[in-house]
Amino acid sequence: MKILAFAASNSRKSINRVLVQYAASRLQSRFLPSAEVEFLDLNDYEMPIYSVDRENADGIHPLARAFFAKIGGADALIVSFAEYNGFVTAAWKNIHDWMSRIDMRVWQDKPVVLLAATPGPRAGANVLGTQELTAPFFGMDIKDKHGVGKWGEAWDGERLIREEDVLRIDEALGALSIKGQKMS
Template sequence: MKKILAFAGSNSSTSINQQLLNNITERLAGHEVQHLKLTDYPLPIYSVDKEKVEGFPMHLKILLDKISVSDALVIAVNEHNGAPSAFFKNTIDWLSRLDRNFLSEKEILLISTSPGARGAKSSLDYTQNIFGRFGGKVLESFSFPSFNDNFQDGKVINEVLDMGIEDVVTTFAHQIEA
């Protein structure tokens, strides 16, 4: 059994990425999944000056510790204007300053969704690219398109997308067990 930490990069209380994340983590039977809300770890906007004067925020150290003790991560990235939200990017900026390899040896399932047909694919691609710089290994990724048309009451209602997610989750689970 692996310890999996799951969180969404959104600070919205009604995040569709959080809803998709919940659906996906329910499929990870046989693993210990801990859900985390990044909004419980508030961080100021990153600034070198702020870092020099105030050091690293305590919430940041707690967040890094939770990442460090996990075996794998499931992360849902949101998209604002074709990129990860400033909220999520700020969290990554702080984490990488505290420990450049904050994702060292972490196996990652990366997902994204949006109301649009691309399913936050630009944000997913950006995040997948930068996670390698911090030591992370994205084993699987999935972009879920047109959330409002394909997801309802906590369930994927598009059969083809549901099969795709099931395949990605099953493959990820087998890879982290190896």
């Protein structure tokens, strides 16, 4: 099994990067010990801001094609969304915009677990909600989602310490269905 995991943030100290790495390690330890997990860093896919003029002049950016191919090569994805002003980060939006010009079904009908970590109490409710709302248009097969709010109280520097968050992340990971087989 090939699992693609990334934080939809370009912050090098992103709490969403920490959360997606934690979730991927739990996936391997509890559900799929032989899974190959590939982590992507949005900083490796930095491109000019999408515009139709750029696309007409230069075509689809090669980094957008590379990211799209990574999604296509995965069996499932774990994505943790940072929430900036109630929406996805500009870095992720730009990558998504470029990929949508290859195919509107950016997620290529792959099973996805959505996560979010925020310092505030709403636990990424807006960003998770918008991703859920737009999922059918972009070919995202959401299996489950969970937001971790009040990150400073939830994370002790090594692991999640709130039992309800650990249980919900395990439930979300267990809901992943890969090639017709449920993992839980």
